[in-house]
Amino acid sequence: MTTLLEPKTTLAYLAYLGYPGRVGDRLLTERKGDCRSGGVGDRGGDAATADTASALKIVKAKKVERRRGKKTVARNVFQCYVFGAAGSGKTAFLRSFVRKKFSDAYAPTVRPYSVVNTVEIQGCEKHLVLREFGSRFEAEVLASRRKLEQCDLLCFVYDSSDVNSFAYVTNLRVGLLCGPLHRFCTLHGVFAALCLPWLLKICSRLTTLSMQKQYDLDHLPNVFLATKSDLDLVQQVSPAKICDRKRYEEQPDVYCRLLGLAVPTSVSAKDGQMADIFNILTDIAMHP
Structure with missing residues (x-):
């Protein structure tokens, strides 16, 4: 690593x-x-x-492989970036990959955290590197062309027991400026309800401007992961409709199908139910 x-x-x-x-x-x-x-x-x-x-073994740049349209990547080391709201279980997910004991104590990620382990795919040993950056730095990583060129796939993690968790990752993926609006509406419900039309208009304009400068994520495989499956499953809330508490019109399964992605995989680091997710991630990285 x-x-x-x-x-x-x-x-x-x-x-x-x-x-x-x-x-x-x-x-x-x-x-x-x-x-x-x-x-x-x-x-x-x-x-x-x-x-x-x-x-050292020098490999070709990932963009060269993509340009040539290769269906299978011949490399043995793959890098996956893990994104998600604070408390969604990213660190526990990474720790389970290296078989570290689960801890109920919450410790926010204040600096990049990486783990590596071997994964066997069709009898061949591959190395998968999982990296998380902390919620404060995720938008910066997604906006960095150099950072994204270094990874093979993106994993978006949300807490299936938290009504606001999925909205965070969807906003992070398509519009980097919606996260602050989400937090503002959550903290200032009544005041935000009065100001919501103006806020949405401003946010829409700023998001449009930012999207012109934002690096396109569609060239990278995207995987959605639902953590904490040991807890009760809840319906997700749309950030634009948090104030009136309406549920998200497109739940995670529907959202992923509309994008042509696999439905979210449910895992529980606490119970050790990982649904063979690490093999799935490696296989997707090998066949982007």
């Missing part, structure tokens, strides 16, 4: 451990008083002067 996320750190480790190669005109295997640390043209060290990056 370190090699995938921080390749320079891996190269530094290799240099420290004495892996043969060069940094500029200096051998990485250079030792104090070692005769092999001679000049660049020292033939005695030719076998040890290979590029250090030869220790």
Whole structure:
């Protein structure tokens, strides 16, 4: 995982451990008083002067694979970004992937958190890296072309026992400015009801402007995940209709079908009921 996320750190480790190669005109295997640390043209060290990056496997950029229309990705390492509202169970989901014990104590994610594990697909071993960034930084990641080029699929997590959780991820996916309106309506019900027409008009205009600059997400596989299936299932609330408490006109299953996506997979990290979700994510990443 370190090699995938921080390749320079891996190269530094290799240099420290004495892996043969060069940094500029200096051998990485250079030792104090070692005769092999001679000049660049020292033939005695030719076998040890290979590029250090030869220790790493360099793969083609994901956009090149997509441009060529490949139906199956030949890589062995895949990266999945996990998004969702605070308290939706993202961290518990990641911890279950590396078989860490479930904890009822809630601790907000204040910095990026990543886990990696192996997944067996059709007898072949693949590595899946799951990353979450915390609710405060998710919009920034989705708006970053460079960040999105590094991942293979997006996983949107919502709490199936929280009426507002699904609205958060749908707004996050299609309009980055709807999240603050959602929170405002929740906190200031009566006042927001009076101001709602103006707020919706302003939000619609700002969202339209932001969408012109927003990086398109449709080129990446999208997966919806319903967490906390051990709790009672509730109907979801539309953020635009929170004030009058009407239910979301399109529930998660219908919403996903309209987008041509698979219906949300229900999981419970607490009960260990993961519905083989990690194999599903890896298979989708292999066949985008």
